[in-house]
Amino acid sequence: MAKRRPTSLRTSKQDIASARLVPRTPQTESSAYRLAFADDEFLTSDDTRGIRFQLEYLKPEFTLRERGINSTVVLFGGARIPEPGKDAWAAKNDTQRKNLEAASRYYDEARRFAQLASSMAKMHDNSEFVVVTGGGPGVMEAGNRGATDVGAPSIGFNIVLPHEQAPNVYVTPALSFNFHYFATRKIHFLIRAKVVAVFPGGFGTLDEFFETLTLIQTGRMDRVPLLLFGKEFWGKVLNLEALAEMGTISPGDLELFNIVDSADQGWDVVRKFYNLPEIDEVLRGD
Secondary structure (H helix, E strand, C coil): CCCCCCCCCCCHHHHHHHHCCCCCCHHHHCHHHCCHHHCHHHHCCHHHHHHHHHHHHHHHHHHHHHCCCCCEEEEECCCCCCCCCCCCCCCCCHHHHHHHHHCCHHHHHHHHHHHHHHHHHHHCCCCCCEEEECCCCCHHHHHHHHHHHCCCCCEEEEECCCCCCCCCCCCCHHHEEEECCHHHHHHHHHHCEEEEEECCCCHHHHHHHHHHHHHHHCCCCCCCCEEEECHHHHHHHCCCHHHHHHCCCCHHHHHCCEEECCHHHHHHHHHHHHCCCCCCHHHHCC
16 A cells, blocks of 8 residues: 555544553443444444445555556456366366366466466566456466466455455465455456456356456447457357347447467467567467
């Protein structure tokens, strides 16, 4: 956070400390006596939900602005997709285990795509094309790991879930955020997005893809490269051509995204869209 401006007035932190030292009486023990901004019961009440939305937006906003991060490359994808050679921990049966292990190649593609994006970020002093993920395991871990591979920072937007989801170890600690509201988390995913890359995943990944696609389709978000990784996977899961045939979307809406199979194919779409220079052959690993 930015340094506090010099002031002759007492600070809120000072008053919180002083309030803890007052004698314990029925009056001071009453919830009414608590300082409003230090009262968890008040701040988590139904009536202050709007304030919590605002706080959850402002905290990451201030931090990212202070770090000079202007644009991001967003990686969405399944938490259950394992690193190649690792156990498919989420598999409930042999069929799921086989499918998840086969899908582990997308872990490698997400990692490489993040390497390419983060190499471009380094060319911009880590102010543009900074990798951001949901901060969890699977594809998200691969994205943060790819940034770490090339010595670049990356962002993790985690969220509190009924089953604990700790941030993966590759998220830059100072850029590891935790959310209560999916809504404010989605805003932060897209408000700086220059690229959105969607890898195989579940309901959450589909939600994130369709949210992005709808915002672009309706002009509520600038057109950015929207990449679906995995022709075979998405060919089984989605039949968006049926919507165009039915007339519920325009045929041109199918051109709002690109289906690719590899990190290099995906980055070529990004490079051409923004007329970016070629990344050094050493960084590309060619």
